[in-house]
Amino acid sequence: MRLTIYASRLLSVVALTALLSCNKSISGTTANLPPLNPANEDLNAGTWKTILLSRPDTFAVAVPAATTTTSYTADLEEIVGYQTHMTSTLQSQISYWSAGGVLRWNEIMRNMVAKYNLAPYQNANGTYPIPSSTNPFAYPLFPFSNPPYAARAYAYVSAAQYDALVACWYYKSLYKRNAPYVNDSIIKPLAGKTNLYSYPSEGAVIAGATAELMQLLFPDEIATIQQDLAQQELALIASGAAARSDVTAGEALGRQVADVFLARGRADNASKAVGNATVWAAYVTTAQAQNQIPWYSLETPSRPPMLPLFGAVKGFLVDSAAVVSLDPGPPPSTSSDSMKAQTEAAYNTVKNATRDQLSQVQFWADGTGTWTPPGHWNYIAEQDFINQNYSEVRWARNYALLNMAEMDAAIVCWHIKYEYFNPRPTQMDAAIRTLTGVPNFPSYVSGHSMFSSAAATILGHLIPSRAQAYATLAQQAADSRIYAGIHYTIDCTVGSAVGQKVGNYAVTRAESDGADQ
Amino acid sequence: MLIPPKLQNFVVTLALLLAACPCLYAQTDDDAIMMAKKNLCVGATYTHSSWDYYWEGTLHRNNLNLGTVKTQMVGVMGIYGITRHLAVVANAPYVWTDASAGVLHGMHGVQDLSAWLKWDAYQQHIGNRGVLSLFAVGGGSVPLTNYLADYLPLSIGLHSKTLSGRIIADYQLGHFFATASGTYTWRSDITIDEQSYYTTELILSNRVDMPNQTVFNFHTGYRANRLIIEAMVSDMTTLGGFDIRRNDMPFPSNKMNATMVGAHVKYEFKEVKGLSVTADGNYTVAGRNVGQATTIDAGVFYILDFSHKKTAETPTLKTK
DSSP: OHHHHHHHHHHHHHHHHHHSSSSSOOOOOOTTOOOOOOOOOOGGGGGOOOOOSSSSSSOOOOOOOOOOOOHHHHHHHHHHHHHHTHHHHHHHHHHHHHOOOHHHHHHHHHHHHHHOOOOOOOOSOOOOOOOTTSTTTTTSSSSSOOHHHHHHHHHHHHHHHHHHHHHHHHHHHOOOOHHHHHHOOOOOOOTTTOOOOSSSHHHHHHHHHHHHHHHHHHHHHHHHHHHHHHHHHHHHTTTTTTOOHHHHHHHHHHHHHHHHHHHHHHSSSSGGGOOHHHHHHHHHHHHHHOOOOOOOOOSSOOOOOOOOGGGGGGEEESSSHHHHHHHOOOOOOTTTTTHHHHHHHHHHHHHHHOOOHHHHHHTTTTTTSSSSHHHHHHHHHHHHHHHTOOOHHHHHHHHHHHHHHHHHHHHHHHHHHHHHHHOOOOHTTTTTOOOOOSSSSOOSOOHHHHHHHHHHHHHHHHHHGHHHHHHHHHHHHHHHHHTTSSSSHHHHHHHHHHHHHHHHHHHHHHHHTTTTT | OOOOGGEEEEEEHHHHHHHHHTTTOOOOTTTTOOOOOTTEEEEEEEEEEEEEEEEEETEEOOOTTTEEEEEEEEEEOOOEEEETTTEEEEEEEEEEEEESSSSSOOOEEEEEEEEEEEEEEEEEEEEETHHHEEEEEEEEEEEOOOOSSSSSTSSSSOOEEEEEEEEEEEETTTEHHHEEEEEEEEOOOOESSHHHHHHSSOSSSSEEEEOEEEEEEEEEEEEOOSEEEEEEEEEEESSSOOOTTTTOOTHHHHHHEEEEEEEEEEEEEEESEEEEEEEEEEEEEEEEEEEEEEEEEEEEHHHHHHSSSSOOOOOOOTTT
């Protein structure tokens, strides 16, 4: 009898393991996308409202050489050469990049955010080193791409790509140079056919704009990004989608537009957001003067609060006056019965967490070493944008709207957090053990709730059929922080409400940027 | 991972049995002893393992936000002699974890079922008193519950399904013996709750490729009918995987290597036939992406005889 039981268990073990796949490599959800084939090529996008550029032709793009010239003929011969001697490596690069430049660069950005999203290890004396943009290769590497930093990085890249593509579309319509595969029937369209003119190359515009911004955002990665750029440009040329002259003009345009964003980024106050010991101490005394228990770090040794002055960063959609007006007012006093009840509720929630709640906590954790909550929402958006078959310029526009909303949500959220400097539940009751790491900044209001609600609001506007699904996801993201024991319920309800207001700023812009006319 | 390598999915069986070599004259999946036919050995072990230093990649460090990470385990197991030359071994543990510092909540729950078939394949007498034996062992493990894997160092396991093959060689000379074994373990992908994770790059998937592992084990000492005393050294290597980044959290598919040394004692009571107790200790002397664990455990085992003989056949060491 017992023998039978053991034998049958053993058999089930063997049977299950026999099902293991021999091929162990994991392929990402976007590894094998078909070439971008826009349902609508947005041929009028040269007229869409830009973000920082005052006009689409702020930067001149030279008249392209006629397709009858020897220089253009040489461009075509280069393509024929690649296609005649096609390699499997080049073929796979063409396949990778043909899914869309905005999509791929957004993924590369998420990769970099995850790579750099690690808090510095302490010094021997218990203080913490601060990553320095002037010495980015020394430990701690610059940047520490925590959620506010990441939100801003995604926003600058997306917004610059968008402005650069509007300019690109403008010049495409102006110069009307056909794609190489149209000009020479020997050239095969290996990345698919579109009705777009090819000068300047939209792929190279995206690559140039993104690579240029690395000086500001991820200086350690300039060399790596330059390799990605070269790979994409080669793929564009070898696929027959763009001639070398299309690519050269595109990259130059992208870089010029990005320089406008670079200049803004250097002066948007983000470099001052770390604060200093005097700033950090002032939060404590201010809270104490208001008879509130001030936040303190739950890390050992005590870590200075994350980017306390990020609330003063210059937003894209929400100006500094609006940041103040979006302040929802204070949380309940740390000595109030209400706060006591919220703390007790947090304790009970963690203690009784279900497996499904653990899953939600994990799904939305987006903590250390990850793409952060804005990165997660970029991924959620990506899944739907792929199905929408957007043009490159619309991909960029929608990501810009999403990421400007996320960056401004970070600004408003951080403003609120440091206005009230409210303790985390575990600080109020050390018995509260949490199901994910406790972020090293004040509790009120929840960043996840703000990011998610802002994202769901703008994405729901962009893809109305998914609005309810986004709202549900945003609610889950907010709830997950309560399940984890790192937020009071009020942090999340208020954060969600303010996040929706920030999202509406992006909706207002979307309604008036000319893309939906 | 930062839970001791002992507690890893597949290794849990190996380690438990290494540590708590059960049942007089019985056997584990990694020793040179066979069970008498139609005898069932049942047992329970308690394991306590803790560390405050660990290896972040190759960097030896502690973590003031974890303090001492402790794992406790109660395992139940059964070993049945199908024939004198073939036995099946199975076990399942309940595991608790917690950290003495920091904010993270511990985990607890039933972990994985492991099962092994052990075949006494070859035996050769050498000289007057020496015996060389070879054993072939195959087995695997499956998670019994839907526990969190990506919650290291406080997850209770890695949630991979495994399939293992092992060769054991044993030489006994009088009461002294030496046993060496080599194990290869295939590990299935696992599914985590996240939609992406970072290894050496960002992976857009909830599936995690778990690299395979090898374990080499050597033990030697005194082995007689009622008493076994032995020393052991064990070396686990993960064939792939990646290092924990500076000041990052561990991840299930890290490259987890560990070298452990330990000792094991087993005693069978004369007064109660079939009853034995075990005690073990081991220490991780070198590692990579694992905790530097000190582990102790204790077990009690009892043999039930289903051979319908009037009295239980006194099992004899194969090598005697």
